[in-house]
Amino acid sequence: MVSKTVEVIRDWRDLPASQRGAAVAVGAFDGVHRGHQAVIASARAAAQRLGAPLAVVSFDPHPRRLFQPEAAPFRLMTADQMARAMAPLGVDRLYLIPFDREMAGMTDEEFARRVLSEGLGVAHAAVGFDFTFGKGRSGSPEALRTYGQELGFTVSVTDRIDDVSGLKLSSSAVREALKAGDMNRAAAILGRPFAIQGEVIHGDKRGRTIGVPTANIAMGDYMRPAYGVYATRTRLPDGRVVKGVANLGVRPMFEIEQPLLEVWLLDFDESLYGQTLETELVAFLRGEMKFDGLDALRVQIEADAATARGVLG
Structure with missing residues (x-):
């Protein structure tokens, strides 16, 4: 429907x-x-x-x-x-x-x-x-x-309504859960996974050099959830939903001033520049890390992708 x-x-x-x-x-x-x-x-x-x-x-x-x-x-x-x-x-x-x-x-x-x-x-x-x-x-x-x-x-x-498990159902409680990287708690309060919507912008395209092209979305006025790597689901403008793994933050290895959501859409190879995507942060996998080089980064991203596939089913 x-x-x-x-x-x-x-x-x-x-x-x-x-x-x-x-x-x-x-x-x-x-x-x-x-x-x-x-x-x-x-x-x-x-x-x-x-x-x-x-x-x-x-x-x-x-x-x-x-x-x-x-x-x-x-x-x-x-x-x-x-x-x-x-x-x-x-x-x-x-x-x-x-x-x-x-x-x-x-x-x-x-x-x-x-x-x-x-x-x-x-x-x-x-x-x-x-x-x-x-x-x-x-x-x-x-x-x-x-x-x-x-x-x-x-x-x-x-009247104030709390979840049977004692969860406070409030916007501030959602923000606390997101800051802690507790995506299950945030989703339980919201009634759906927390999602970031935005236009795909051009990044430094470093991910392409290691076979991990990402769709980059500026965080704008969204509150900043815990920085790190997430299992994601992204809704495309045509309604397709694609599984992925994303880094949210300032990338300690190639630091940037403003945080970005950088989503690697799994088993997907189309240009998305200028399109508006909505990405659900389904599960927090790990915090941001610094690596000894691009090879080490690629190995970790592939491990993250395998974990994300397991989480997303």
Whole structure:
């Protein structure tokens, strides 16, 4: 079954009637992890009850980027990945609201009235237990419920949900798992493997000289998982999925300033420059290492590839 396409709307002002009136889940939703999915499920139940479209309200850029412009990269997904992760959840629209100085300066009452009620015309708003909104994060789920009563929309609040095994289902818990190279834990929280999407760029092509051509992808604003070698699955633009082994980091042997994801697609020989790939980091195999020469590097990469094949099955 092919997932439907989520309509992405990048403003809250002057929308036509056809883009208003949804039951919405409101939050950052970076990662669309299982905790986020529970909030979206609450909005979906309201959408079905009210006969309204199902939508998600999020922000781009992430509010943290405005308040802490020097913060280290921290994103878990791109806007495109966010929309695709929401499609199987039944989401019709994703409002990616610009988080600018005007938005940051709104009080909680202004956000509820101007954005949710007047701008989006929401029929219902679903939020998580720890949702805050408005200047100085002054608004709470209880405040939103009060505003909703005044402005004519209902509000549901999803309690904190932890996995039966005790896993905390949060974006910060995903980041902790990725930093530790614990890809199983990250995938358990997300409900799918963590994946990096980006355009294939030209590298120094050193891998070609040892028979290991790699597809190189800049990390951009993605948070940096543990540096090292991973077993991977890469989705090509035409939908094919190819197994691989990848180095993520700054390559101690031929050091680079900005970290790269360098994926060797196994049993594959096509040019991918300029194409956008999405690579799942399925398992962390080892940390980055320095070698005594290209021959030693090639031997290790071939051993890594054999390990990756075993992991990927």
